[in-house]
Amino acid sequence: MAKTKVLxxxxxxxxxxxxxxxxxxxxxxxxxxxxxxxTPNFLPPDTKTINADxxxxxxxxxxxxGHDFDICCDFLSYDQAALESKLRxxxxxxxxxxxxxxIMAYRSTExxxxxxxxxxxxxxxxxxxxxxxxxxxxxxxxxxxxxxxFTIVRPGYTYNRVRFFNPWTISHWRSWTLAxxxxxxxxxxxxxxxxxxxxxTHTRDxxxxxxxxxxxxxxxxxDFHITSTTYLTWKRxxxxxxxxxxxxxVFHCLPAETICAVVGYGPAQKVVHCCSHDLYDNSKIxxxxxxxxxTTSFEEGMAESIRFYRDNPGYQQIDPNWAAWFDTLAKM
Numbered sequence: 001m002a003k004t005k006v007l008x009x010x011x012x013x014x015x016x017x018x019x020x021x022x023x024x025x026x027x028x029x030x031x032x033x034x035x036x037x038x039t040p041n042f043l044p045p046d047t048k049t050i051n052a053d054x055x056x057x058x059x060x061x062x063x064x065x066g067h068d069f070d071i072c073c074d075f076l077s078y079d080q081a082a083l084e085s086k087l088r089x090x091x092x093x094x095x096x097x098x099x100x101x102x103i104m105a106y107r108s109t110e111x112x113x114x115x116x117x118x119x120x121x122x123x124x125x126x127x128x129x130x131x132x133x134x135x136x137x138x139x140x141x142x143x144x145x146x147x148x149x150f151t152i153v154r155p156g157y158t159y160n161r162v163r164f165f166n167p168w169t170i171s172h173w174r175s176w177t178l179a180x181x182x183x184x185x186x187x188x189x190x191x192x193x194x195x196x197x198x199x200x201t202h203t204r205d206x207x208x209x210x211x212x213x214x215x216x217x218x219x220x221x222x223d224f225h226i227t228s229t230t231y232l233t234w235k236r237x238x239x240x241x242x243x244x245x246x247x248x249x250v251f252h253c254l255p256a257e258t259i260c261a262v263v264g265y266g267p268a269q270k271v272v273h274c275c276s277h278d279l280y281d282n283s284k285i286x287x288x289x290x291x292x293x294x295t296t297s298f299e300e301g302m303a304e305s306i307r308f309y310r311d312n313p314g315y316q317q318i319d320p321n322w323a324a325w326f327d328t329l330a331k332m
Contacts, residue, residue: 007050019211032049069095083139084225097148098219227280
């Protein structure tokens with residue numbers, strides 16, 4: 001029986017690494033990664049890789065010559081132009097396109113518990129969510145015209161060993177900046193009072209649902225958010241992290257408007273979004289992938305992250321801009 005040929009566009013990022021790991025463990029999947037080969041790779045050395053800059057269409061088309069894929073998973077399109085470029089390069093080479101969008105694409109509604117049906121996309125409050133919305137709309141139109149199958153996946157607040165979970169737009173590779181503040185007794189900034197609930201999902205659990213959509217009739221031309229049912233306040237997130245680090249947190253609460261005034265609206269867009277509860281009903285993905293369950297608690301996942309950073313001090317990078325902003329905010 002022929003294996004399903006799957007292309008991960010990306011495949012080594014925060015969300016996609018565990019998806020790649022799980023896909024590699026499936027006997028009926030032949031996995032390829034498509035990326036520049038510059039991101040630290042936690043995958044087996046014999047993983048099949050196609051190296052190309054996905055932002056250069058001619059280079060991408062040349063790299064894909066001779067390949068056809070049953071499923072293409074796009075983790076690297078953050079605006080419509082980037083998506084259009086990939087779709088052109090893959091035209092006629094892909095049967096089923098899985099686009100990784102975001103829960104940030106949803107517009108704010110009066111619904112406390114969001115479902116795919118009660119939450120329209122088109123978040124105009126955050127450029128990231130707005131661009132993901134435009135990508136979704138374009139993909140639906142493209143697939144309606146071409147007949148290619150699609151699935152839209154919206155991850156929530158995800159984390160793994162590299163991402164020290166936080167509500168800021170700080171680079172994941174420099175998220176140790178938050179741990180450094182906790183470890184050194186520096187004021188830890190909370191937006192408003194930090195009591196807003198968020199949905200916390202480890203990427204290892206996310207991967208179970210994601211890979212479960214491969215060759216799944218329930219996934220065809222559908223959209224899903226993939227989230228756990230673990231809800232924590234942002235203050236509790238920081239408290240758990242501090243407990244695992246063996247320190248007592250020093251909180252400093254500020255209105256989101258004040259934070260925006262210091263760091264600028266661009267870097268503060270995520271924390272502004274986090275000023276409301278963000279809760280999701282995951283019934284649809286559980287119905288499509290009955291084996292999906294979330295088994296990594298936040299305490300377990302964060303403990304793994306802290307062990308990783310302590311065992312690999314070279315990854316303990318501090319973002320100088322955010323460190324300076326936090327110091328400024330702490331004095332206000």
